[in-house]
Amino acid sequence: MVAVSDRGPExxxxxxxxxxxxxxDALSQLLEFEGYMVAGAANGQEAIDHLRSTPRPAAILLDxxxxVMDGFQFRSELMHDPTLASIPVIIISADAxxxxxxxxxxxxxxxxxxxxVDALLHTLERFCLP
Known part of the structure; x- marks a missing residue:
């Protein structure tokens, strides 16, 4: 798991x-440069574990x-947890x-x-405080 950056406002x-x-890593570096606090997970299970042990993120970018646990399973797990279900999820995929x-x-x-990059930043601006 990638550590949370200490840069950027809540x-x-x-x-x-x-x-x-x-x-x-590329997405993390880009978003940290843009002032976001970023954490990363290599699969859905790592992400669930992270979400249950840290403050909620403003948004989730989901492959x-x-x-281990794919994006479909992760999203299902998220929707069954009332404390996590309302986090905005942005799907990122090469699938047509x-x-x-x-x-x-x-x-x-x-x-x-x-x-x-512009589409990513514009999309995140909709869910993250300036």
Missing amino acids: GRSVLIVEDDFDVR LMMP SVAEKAARMGATAYLRKPIE
């Missing part, structure tokens, strides 16, 4: 749930295809049917991989 925290270390899958999962938003 309300600008993001949990990145992505099994590809390089993608997770769908991961080992990501819009349909995100809607079925009750996700707040979705982004197609490769992720466009």
